[in-house]
Amino acid sequence: MGDTQYIGKSVKRVEDKRFITGQGRYTDDIQLPGMVYAHIVRSPYAHAKINSFDIASAQSAPGVIAIFTGDDIKKAGMGGVPCGWQLHFKNGDPMVEPPHPLLIASGDTAKHVGDGVAVVIADTRANARDAADLIYVDYEVFDAVTAAADAVKPGAPLVHESAPSNICFDWEIGNPKAEVDAAMSTAHHITKINYRNQRLAPNAIEPRCAIGDYDGANDRYTLYTTSQNPHLTRLLMCAFVLGLPENKVRVVAPDVGGGFGSKIYHYIVSVHLVSK
Amino acid sequence: MQVSITVNGKSFTHDVEARDLLVFYLRxxxxxxxxxxxxxxxxxGACTVHLDGQAVKSCTVLTCQADGRxxxxxxxxxxxxxxxxxxEGFREEHGLQCGFCTPGMIMVAADLLERNxxxxxxxxxxxxxGNYCRCTGYHNIIRAIQYAASHAVAA
Structure with missing residues (x-):
């Protein structure tokens, strides 16, 4: 056989030239005309009820364009982000899927440190951040549980009221009764170990990032976001959260600075930015 | 406050806030x-640049500190x-995958090769x-720098 162009050869990557010369185009490298910045105010507590928001002084801070709290999201009737994969309990019951609102409203509880409660939109990154510091959130702090093994013990604080014992599903694969028991009963030797799966934290070097662009004249939305899965993000966001037809929404994943699975999900931040 | 900074051989003068970080001035x-x-x-280390020829993390340098430099x-x-x-070395030795850390890696390596x-x-x-890579791993990055050291020409 004669020489082939590619088989058995080392092929240079087409994207390398722009990456090694500083010409890559990651989400944060995009600057649109009239672009403004969002800063999300997040719960400093793992488990806390929000009694009230005070946004008065933040609203009059320099450069602030708008502030939305969980109360505004609730009032607008916007749904939370759905889980993209349905699992079932061993007995066949569907998994418990508690709501994951876009921002936590007063009267509801923040479920983890970093749960979003308000978003500030301002003309610059610095002004958005300054104004966020002026938002006062009255929290009532509750006990929290941080280890999975402790979370299922009787009396553990509940993360979601709808998930008793903090269990959303218990899942198994294979046919333990017929096949595993049969194998065990004829085994020469049985070894038992307790195996605890480690916490998994895919950690790409490019952080989460998103830019929302609304074209009012044509009623079309564009979301630029660092994503491994732009089609699914569009489907979930349109069908389950915003109630928009997919043909009005375009999701663009430009150069992506690593993902390792963490950028497969549809993130709440994306929704904030696509909402007009 | 007003700063005058030479960036990649060109001179710039801008009004900046005292708290502005060099990385955001550049970007x-x-x-x-x-x-x-x-x-x-x-x-x-993804923000590494050279300040008067020395590698620095530009997310920890104030823009005003670069005034006149x-x-x-x-x-x-x-x-x-x-x-x-x-x-060349990063491309030849596959020293990058997503490319996000690459500029910082190249800048810190250039500082090293200048001194050594x-x-x-x-x-x-x-x-x-001081530089993280999350995809490629460091072996190929080291090969890329070795490639550059052995192919160095008067730039």
Whole structure:
């Protein structure tokens, strides 16, 4: 056989030239005309009820364009982000899927440190951040549980009221009764170990990032976001959260600075930015 | 306050706030977006640039500290279409995957080779201690820097 162009050869990557010369185009490298910045105010507590928001002084801070709290999201009737994969309990019951609102409203509880409660939109990154510091959130702090093994013990604080014992599903694969028991009963030797799966934290070097662009004249939305899965993000966001037809929404994943699975999900931040 | 900074050989004068970080001056004001922000906490090194020839993390330098000084970014490394030996090395040795850490890696390696044109593997590894790569792994990055050291020409 004669020489082939590619088989058995080392092929240079087409994207390398722009990456090694500083010409890559990651989400944060995009600057649109009239672009403004969002800063999300997040719960400093793992488990806390929000009694009230005070946004008065933040609203009059320099450069602030708008502030939305969980109360505004609730009032607008916007749904939370759905889980993209349905699992079932061993007995066949569907998994418990508690709501994951876009921002936590007063009267509801923040479920983890970093749960979003308000978003500030301002003309610059610095002004958005300054104004966020002026938002006062009255929290009532509750006990929290941080280890999975402790979370299922009787009396553990509940993360979601709808998930008793903090269990959303218990899942198994294979046919333990017929096949595993049969194998065990004829085994020469049985070894038992307790195996605890480690916490998994895919950690790409490019952080989460998103830019929302609304074209009012044509009623079309564009979301630029660092994503491994732009089609699914569009489907979930349109069908389950915003109630928009997919043909009005375009999701663009430009150069992506690593993902390792963490950028497969549809993130709440994306929704904030696509909402007009 | 007003600052005058030379970036990649060109002089710029701008009004900046005293708290403005050099990385945002480069990215937002000058639109040199090859310098990246990965962690915002001085850990990852994706924002590494040269300040008067020395590698610094531009997320931890105030723009006003660069007043009257000279900055080189990844955009200033190639000479027209002629890539810097480090840029060649990263491409030849597959020293990158997603490319996000690459500008910082190249800038810190350029500082190393300037001070030590023939570093040992151990010296290269030590020089990279402030820079994270999350995809490719460090082996190929080290090969890329070794490639540059052995192919260095008067740039």
């Amino acid at each position: 937002d004001t000058l639109r040199l977006t090859g310098t990246h922000v990965g962690c915002d906490t001085s850990s990852c 000279s900055v080189t970014t990844i955009e200033g490394m190639a000479n027209g279409d002629n890539l810097h030996p480090l840029q 044109p023939n570093p040992s593997e151990h010296e290269i590894r030590e020089a990279l201690e």
